[in-house]
Amino acid sequence: MDIVSAEFRINELSKLIEYHNNLYYNQDNPEISDFEYDKLLRELENLEEQFPTLKSPLSPTNKVGGSAGEKFSPVVHTVVMESLHDSFSHSELRDFDNRVRQTEPDVKYVVEPKFDGLSVSCEYINGVFVRGSTRGDGTTGEDVTDNLMTIKSLPKRIPNAPEFLEVRGEVYMSFASFDELTKRQEENEEKTFKNPRNAAAGSLRQKNAKVTASRKLDIYIFNIQQIRGVEISSHIQGLNYLTELGFPTAFYNIYDNIDNVIEEIERIGNMRGELDYAIDGAVVKVNGYSARENLGSTAKYPRWAEAYKYPPEEKPTKLLNIEINVGRTGVLTPVGNFEPILLAGTTVSRATLHNKDFIDEKGICVGDTVIIRKAGEIIPEVLSVKEHSENAVPFEFPKLCPSCGSPVSHDEGEAAIRCTNTDCPAQLMRHLIHFVSRDAMDIDGLGPAVLEQLTSAGLVKSPADLYRLTVEDILGLDRKAEKSAQNLISAIEKSKDNELYRLIYALGIRNIGLKAAKLICENFPDIDDIMLAKAENFEAIDGFGTIMAVNIENYFKLESSKLLIADLKSLGLKMKPSEIKQKGGLFEGKTFVLTGTLPTMKRSEASKLIEQNGGKTSSSVSKKTSYVLAGEDAGSKLVKAQTLGITILSEEEFLLMINGN
Numbered sequence: 040m041d042i043v044s045a046e047f048r049i050n051e052l053s054k055l056i057e058y059h060n061n062l063y064y065n066q067d068n069p070e071i072s073d074f075e076y077d078k079l080l081r082e083l084e085n086l087e088e089q090f091p092t093l094k095s096p097l098s099p100t101n102k103v104g105g106s107a108g109e110k111f112s113p114v115v116h117t118v119v120m121e122s123l124h125d126s127f128s129h130s131e132l133r134d135f136d137n138r139v140r141q142t143e144p145d146v147k148y149v150v151e152p153k154f155d156g157l158s159v160s161c162e163y164i165n166g167v168f169v170r171g172s173t174r175g176d177g178t179t180g181e182d183v184t185d186n187l188m189t190i191k192s193l194p195k196r197i198p199n200a201p202e203f204l205e206v207r208g209e210v211y212m213s214f215a216s217f218d219e220l221t222k223r224q225e226e227n228e229e230k231t232f233k234n235p236r237n238a239a240a241g242s243l244r245q246k247n248a249k250v251t252a253s254r255k256l257d258i259y260i261f262n263i264q265q266i267r268g269v270e271i272s273s274h275i276q277g278l279n280y281l282t283e284l285g286f287p288t289a290f291y292n293i294y295d296n297i298d299n300v301i302e303e304i305e306r307i308g309n310m311r312g313e314l315d316y317a318i319d320g321a322v323v324k325v326n327g328y329s330a331r332e333n334l335g336s337t338a339k340y341p342r343w344a345e346a347y348k349y350p351p352e353e354k355p356t357k358l359l360n361i362e363i364n365v366g367r368t369g370v371l372t373p374v375g376n377f378e379p380i381l382l383a384g385t386t387v388s389r390a391t392l393h394n395k396d397f398i399d400e401k402g403i404c405v406g407d408t409v410i411i412r413k414a415g416e417i418i419p420e421v422l423s424v425k426e427h428s429e430n431a432v433p434f435e436f437p438k439l440c441p442s443c444g445s446p447v448s449h450d451e452g453e454a455a456i457r458c459t460n461t462d463c464p465a466q467l468m469r470h471l472i473h474f475v476s477r478d479a480m481d482i483d484g485l486g487p488a489v490l491e492q493l494t495s496a497g498l499v500k501s502p503a504d505l506y507r508l509t510v511e512d513i514l515g516l517d518r519k520a521e522k523s524a525q526n527l528i529s530a531i532e533k534s535k536d537n538e539l540y541r542l543i544y545a546l547g548i549r550n551i552g553l554k555a556a557k558l559i560c561e562n563f564p565d566i567d568d569i570m571l572a573k574a575e576n577f578e579a580i581d582g583f584g585t586i587m588a589v590n591i592e593n594y595f596k597l598e599s600s601k602l603l604i605a606d607l608k609s610l611g612l613k614m615k616p617s618e619i620k621q622k623g624g625l626f627e628g629k630t631f632v633l634t635g636t637l638p639t640m641k642r643s644e645a646s647k648l649i650e651q652n653g654g655k656t657s658s659s660v661s662k663k664t665s666y667v668l669a670g671e672d673a674g675s676k677l678v679k680a681q682t683l684g685i686t687i688l689s690e691e692e693f694l695l696m697i698n699g700n
Contacts, residue, residue: 045090052083053675054659056099077125077348095678100339111181111244114172118264120158120207121177122339123322123346129301132323135345136297143330149274150303151291153320153346154259156211157240161187161260166200168193173243176672177339186243189252197284201268206281208260212239213315216255235317257316260286274326293326308349312381320348353412355425356380360405361392361434365442365465368549369457373398373434375409375421382413390419394454395436404431440465467501468494470547474502478553479545480534484527492516502545503606505531539566539616542607548594550587558582559591560616566604567614570595581655624653625697629665631656632680635673637690645690648697660685668693 040048059076080100087094094100126132139146158174171187172180187193190210197204212220217235224231232238242254263277271277275293282288294300304321311318325331325343334342356377364372373392380387390411392398401421403409406428413419440447440458442465449456458466471490475482482505493499498512508531513524543556551559562580563569569591577588594600608614631649633642633656645668646656660667660679667680668688680687688696 040086040089042090042093045086046093049083049086049090049093050675050679052079052086053095053099056080056083057675060099077127081125081127095675097674097678099675111173111183113175114160114170114180114182116160116172116175116178116180118205119177120160120174120180120264121336121341123344124340125320126345126347127350132301132304132345132347133297135323136300139325139334139343142333143325143327145295146330147293147295147326148297148300149278149291149293149324149326150300150307151261151289151322151324152307152318153322153348154209154211154289155236155317155319156209157236157243159183159187159208159210159243159258160264161193161206161208163197163200163204163206165202166197168195181244183243185248186245186251187258189248190256190258192287193258194285197286200284201266203265203267205264205266206260206286207262207264208258208286210239210243210256210258211235211316212242212254212256214317215315216257220254258287259289261289261322272328274324274328304347311349311352318349320346322346351412352382353410353422354380354382355408355410356387358403358405358407358409361398361403363437363441365440365458365463366469368547369440369459369463369466370455371436371440371447371458373436375403377409377411380411382411382419387411387413387419390421392421395449395456396454398434398436402427402433404428404433407431442466464494471499471502471505473547474545475505476545479541480537481541482534483530484523485530489516489527501603501606503603503610506535506607506610506612535610535612537613539613542612543569546594546600546603549590551591555583555587563616565615566608570601570604624651626652626654626665629654630663631666631668632658632660632664632676633668634676635670637668637670639690645693652697666693 056076056079059079083098084100087098087100124135126135136146160172160174160180161168162170168188169184170182171184172182174180187210188195193208212235214235217232217238220238221231232241238254239256242251242256245251260281261278262274263271263281269280271280275291278288278291292303294303300323304323307318307321323345325334331341331343336342356379359376359378361373361375364374366372373394375390375392377388377390392403397403402424403421404424404427407424408426408428410422410425411419412422436447436456438447439445440460440463443458443460443463445458445460445463447456448459460466468487468490471494472487474480475485475490485505490499493505493508493512493516496516498508499505508528510521510524510528513527514521538560540553540556540560543559544551544553558580559569559577563572572592572595574585574588574592577583577591578585595604626649629649631646631654633645637645649656654665657664660676660683662683664680664683664685666686666688667677668690669677669680670690677687
């Protein structure tokens with residue numbers, strides 16, 4: 040690879056990793072598995088090693104991925120909570136051993152399982168637990184003392200304690216607790232966590248400690264960060280001491296050669312299916328503290344430790360049948376039902392088969408033995424066909440919608456196959472779920488179960504019918520008391536006053552998300568003008584693409600759409616935006632990108648000021664960016680802005696501009 044291509048790929052990887060860091064560490068909502076993330080990071084490390092002049096001081100390889108959130112008080116870590124460098128093969132572990140032995144030839148290693156949870160620090164004064172914090176970015180975390188207090192396995196007082204002790208541990212959720220939580224969330228029609236790690240992280244960062252307590256979190260302690268009053272000279276001595284004090288510690292063993300280390304790592308890996316908690320690897324640590332001091336650390340990793348990451352589990356199972364689900368936009372999605380198998384601690388019996396192209400490409404037939412992977416415990420996926428069943432017949436997609444019997448269509452250039460009937464019952468149900476959702480009309484109490492009852496009873500055949508419901512209608516449903524019926528009708532009535540952009544979003548127009556709906560309402564005076572507009576009118580809006588513009592024009596051309604809007608209008612829903620974006624202003628035609636932590640205001644507050652002054656914000660830096668408003672810990676966006684010669688503003692300079700200076 041030449042240096043120009045390398046620079047492009049390094050920038051691309053940096054942005055991608057920062058994006059996934061934010062989802063994983065700060066939002067507890069990853070889109071990719073740990074294994075896929077680690078591959079991206081390793082590719083970036085290799086390119087930076089190959090082209091050292093292209094490595095930025097702000098590279099994701101130089102820092103821990105998380106940051107301290109705004110919900111909790113910040114805690115500055117006296118001892119930096121470092122991350123670990125990852126190995127994916129035995130040869131990489133041997134390379135680590137060779138590097139260590141160049142400095143410490145007689146090294147001993149401690150091997151422990153690597154729990155998949157949230158790293159925390161716990162501080163004790165004279166044996167009393169006084170403060171707990173998250174890792175954050177390694178130097179500054181969040182004070183979550185009250186929430187850690189709810190974890191039964193964490194000692195709140197320790198006998199025969201040293202004067203001061205700070206330990207590092209991993210908060211996790213067992214598979215049993217995770218199953219219990221997801222069942223409860225499903226019963227309450229709440230969004231479920233994707234895996235135990237995210238459930239643990241999300242639960243620990245609750246503002247209400249009672250919620251955390253209900254989630255049944257657990258913890259294990261794996262390191263002494265600081266200690267006063269007792270002399271500890273090695274990791275194994277420290278772990279034994281922690282166990283004596285009553286801290287929950289993982290199993291661990293000590294070895295003097297890398298062959299035995301690798302055997303132990305493989306043994307731990309083979310135990311994964313037997314454990315009631317998630318582990319994504321094993322950790323190898325130099326035992327002696329003096330040896331650790333000699334080895335030191337890089338900007339991000341200690342040189343005395345290495346994490347070995349296990350590949351995602353893969354297992355064969357038999358495909359029993361393929362069912363077709365119809366989504367709210369009419370897309371037919373094939374879902375495979377399999378003979379149940381245990382993967383990453385949970386039972387898997389279903390997985391999406393995506394679309395017709397996916398099935399055809401892999402040659403999947405009912406009855407085949409297929410290989411299933413559950414990467415990072417997020418979602419199961421079919422990797423390949425291991426063995427075709429006898430007399431295997433390729434799966435045929437239905438030519439008629441399984442929900443309503445209408446013909447299906449396959450648009451050129453799209454993988455999706457759709458039902459052509461806009462009144463399809465399956466589409467109606469999913470359309471209603473979207474219509475009442477939080478970002479749309481936000482009707483509290485109208486979950487999928489209630490909507491199912493309403494549609495089954497024939498009370499609701501379109502979103503407009505929701506606004507015709509009465510208390511008596513609700514009381515006629517199973518298990519509905521008068522108070523809850525009245526509350527539901529009140530919530531429906533209240534939603535009539537929602538901003539127009541919420542209604543536009545609630546309509547479920549293809550490719551029109553919440554941000555696009557807001558842009559539409561900023562540029563048109565009312566729903567009538569929106570319905571009469573052409574694709575070119577929408578495309579003229581900054582931030583709109585051709586596909587979005589065509590989709591919204593096509594939607595409002597439909598007779599069914601016109602009838603729905605007329606119906607909703609007659610029922611009293613708001614059809615004009617409260618505020619139309621004012622043309623002109625200090626920042627008219629200017630695009631801002633915000634990055635880092637501002638000294639006195641939240642980014643949302645700064646964004647509001649920009650919009651009030653006629654400007655707009657964007658999430659990424661490009662040649663079209665006018666200004667970058669940068670605070671502390673600004674990352675790759677700042678570097679890119681400097682490279683492109685874009686004006687960088689501090690909060691003070693930004694406020695001076697607004698005040699006319």
